[in-house]
Amino acid sequence: GVRAAEPTLPPVAGAGRGHGKRRNAQTLAPSCSVKVVRPPFAIDSLQTPFGLLRVFSVVIPFLYVGTQISKNFAALLEEHDIFVPEDDDDDD
DSSP states (O other), rough: OOOOOOOOOOOOOOTEEESSSSOHHHHHHHHOOOOOOOSSSSGGGOOOOHHHHHHHHHOOOOOHHHHHEEEEEEEHHHHTTSSSOOOOOOOO
16 A cells, blocks of 8 residues: 655754753654655546536537538638639549
8 A cells, every 4th residue: 555655844943952952853753755656647537527518518519619610611712712622523
């Protein structure tokens, strides 16, 4: 298992003064170097309620609007003879 790292405290200026004993502040703080391993994706994002429904409710309308805009723009280009598709692609 993976253990959580215990926090280490920086040395405190004046630690141990006036108590009769002089100790090094670094020996009072526990030192542990444990690497925290995290998964490559956020687990919380999988628990979003209605996540897939939200995605589709945004994607589908914008795809439809984008399709309508591109169809209207293609019709405008054909009307002004800027772009006219040719149907002689049949090289049988």
